[in-house]
Amino acid sequence: MLSSIIVPLIGVIVDVGWITPFLSFLFLFIVYRVVYALYISPLRHLPGPFLARLTGAYSIILGLTGRLVEIALSDYDKYGDIYVRGPNNVVISNPSDARRILGTHSFPKSDHFKAMDVLNEQNSLSGRDIGFVKMRKRQTGQYFNSAYLARMEEAILTYGIRAIKENGNGTVEINYGNDFLLATFDTISGLAFGRKFNSLKNDDYSFCYQARDANLFLGICGVLPLLKYYPFSFGVQRLRTQFGRVMEIADGSIKHRRSSVANGEAKPADLLQAFIDAEDPKSKIRMSNVQIQGESFMFTLAGAAPSALTLTWIMQLLMLHPEIRARAVDEVRTQFTGDHLVSFADARKSLPYIEACVLEAQRLIPVVATRNPRVTPPSGITLQNHFIPGGTVISVCPHGLSKNKGVWKDPFKFDPERFLDNEDARRNFFGFSYGVRTCTGKQLAMMELLTITSNILKDYDLSLPSDYTHLGPDIKDKNGYPKVMDYIAYMVISPTNVDRDCRINVSKRSP
Numbered sequence: 001m002l003s004s005i006i007v008p009l010i011g012v013i014v015d016v017g018w019i020t021p022f023l024s025f026l027f028l029f030i031v032y033r034v035v036y037a038l039y040i041s042p043l044r045h046l047p048g049p050f051l052a053r054l055t056g057a058y059s060i061i062l063g064l065t066g067r068l069v070e071i072a073l074s075d076y077d078k079y080g081d082i083y084v085r086g087p088n089n090v091v092i093s094n095p096s097d098a099r100r101i102l103g104t105h106s107f108p109k110s111d112h113f114k115a116m117d118v119l120n121e122q123n124s125l126s127g128r129d130i131g132f133v134k135m136r137k138r139q140t141g142q143y144f145n146s147a148y149l150a151r152m153e154e155a156i157l158t159y160g161i162r163a164i165k166e167n168g169n170g171t172v173e174i175n176y177g178n179d180f181l182l183a184t185f186d187t188i189s190g191l192a193f194g195r196k197f198n199s200l201k202n203d204d205y206s207f208c209y210q211a212r213d214a215n216l217f218l219g220i221c222g223v224l225p226l227l228k229y230y231p232f233s234f235g236v237q238r239l240r241t242q243f244g245r246v247m248e249i250a251d252g253s254i255k256h257r258r259s260s261v262a263n264g265e266a267k268p269a270d271l272l273q274a275f276i277d278a279e280d281p282k283s284k285i286r287m288s289n290v291q292i293q294g295e296s297f298m299f300t301l302a303g304a305a306p307s308a309l310t311l312t313w314i315m316q317l318l319m320l321h322p323e324i325r326a327r328a329v330d331e332v333r334t335q336f337t338g339d340h341l342v343s344f345a346d347a348r349k350s351l352p353y354i355e356a357c358v359l360e361a362q363r364l365i366p367v368v369a370t371r372n373p374r375v376t377p378p379s380g381i382t383l384q385n386h387f388i389p390g391g392t393v394i395s396v397c398p399h400g401l402s403k404n405k406g407v408w409k410d411p412f413k414f415d416p417e418r419f420l421d422n423e424d425a426r427r428n429f430f431g432f433s434y435g436v437r438t439c440t441g442k443q444l445a446m447m448e449l450l451t452i453t454s455n456i457l458k459d460y461d462l463s464l465p466s467d468y469t470h471l472g473p474d475i476k477d478k479n480g481y482p483k484v485m486d487y488i489a490y491m492v493i494s495p496t497n498v499d500r501d502c503r504i505n506v507s508k509r510s511p
């Protein structure tokens with residue numbers, strides 16, 4: 001049936017004579033791309049996969065496999081600290097080069113980040129225009145310092161470790177992947193939307209899923225902008241509805257907060273209030289309601305999943321390395337006894353080994369998997385003796401950086417010791433990126449990571465369930481270290497089978 005249509009159609013095309021010019025054009029185009037890539041391109045001297053020189057589609061298609069980590073590590077092995085990953089895209093993995101690129105506003109974020117604009121407004125994460133970025137930092141900077149963070153700590157402890165503890169009394173099997181996700185969503189969305197979602201308490205994933213779908217909506221429309229418009233928008237109707245709901249929740253939160261403060265209620269110390277109060281000292285400009293909606297949503301996205309996943313990997317690594325866990329447990333139980341809830345300041349002051357475990361887990365598995373592209377200024381830059389012209393997209397590879405053989409000894413070994421009293425290790429740590437666009441929420445995230453990890457280790461004895469036999473300290477990966485759970489990496493590195501792999505038994509210690 002199909003052939004009865006296709007054969008005459010080909011006949012018509014050949015008759016009309018389209019095939020020959022079309023094929024000739026295609027052939028000439030490919031020859032041009034090959035000649036350009038090999039003999040003309042200013043990036044021709046850099047190593048890299050041949051196909052990547054010809055078309056950006058090569059990297060996009062590979063990225064769709066969810067194997068970003070393996071691909072990045074294999075590229076780093078083959079090509080080293082600097083290589084080509086697209087006709088106009090260079091990837092770097094050397095810490096000094098990364099500091100030069102990330103350290104200054106001269107290398108703005110690339111247009112890839114446009115997909116993260118919310119309601120057509122740039123925000124703290126997606127900002128590409130240098131003037132906008134500097135202004136937003138002036139508006140919000142004071143709310144990410146230690147003083148404001150200390151005022152938010154009570155809420156962070158309540159949504160985080162206290163809620164987790166309520167969920168794990170007695171001797172029970174828990175799923176830390178799910179619990180950390182709900183707790184960090186409650187924490188960040190509680191702060192950014194100014195309301196209690198109680199997701200962990202009620203085992204309720206609805207807001208998490210809404211935010212995820214809303215993010216997906218932005219991501220898909222970023223790649224295929226036509227989907228924003230009728231009739232193509234039907235293809236993403238469900239995601240668009242979810243996005244609309246999240247925006248309504250944000251809008252409602254802002255209006256509610258403005259009216260309660262106008263009615264004399266005290267201003268809570270949270271991110272929503274910070275966005276409402278934020279004012280640029282230079283221009284006196286404040287954020288519009290639409291911009292606050294965008295920030296509330298984007299901070300929730302940027303903050304919740306990376307924190308949850310980092311906690312998940314910390315726990316997984318501690319479970320697979322009992323000797324390291326024992327040392328961490330010993331540290332916290334020696335320093336703090338009884339019912340004392342370990343605060344951020346406590347952990348910073350008295351728990352260097354647990355802090356080292358957190359940093360090392362982030363180094364080994366940097367959960368933000370993407371390469372964070374930046375654009376070179378018109379003057380270009382010389383890296384590793386290669387001149388990279390202006391307008392080139394330079395991507396800083398978190399995987400190449402964190403496994404760089406020139407910097408890290410035994411890069412695939414989970415070895416917290418390397419962060420103890422070692423300024424060099426800390427300087428070469430890029431878990432929260434670096435420089436002018438470093439993670440805005442890194443102190444807040446460290447507060448969550450340290451208070452949750454240290455209080456769990458202090459208050460609970462942990463073990464793997466008896467039927468958990470597919471992974472464990474004695475099951476090794478190809479490098480000879482305990483094999484970690486399977487994962488998939490698009491934007492972030494997520495376990496593929498949370499229900500199977502993130503189970504542990506917890507039993508409460510008597511105080």
Ligand code: HEM
Pocket residue numbers: 124125126188298299302303304306307308310367368372373430431432433434436437438439440441442444445
């Ligand atoms: C363990 C948890 C976290 C990790 C590993 C992490 C990691 C990162 C990384 C690697 C970047 C840089 C992306 C780039 O260079 O383009 C980033 C940016 C950002 N993060 Fe985080 N993050 C975490 C938690 C948070 C939290 C809790 C918040 C907010 C409450 C947050 C808000 C942001 C924002 C707004 C940016 C954009 C900063 C800018 O471009 O100027 N992050 N984060």
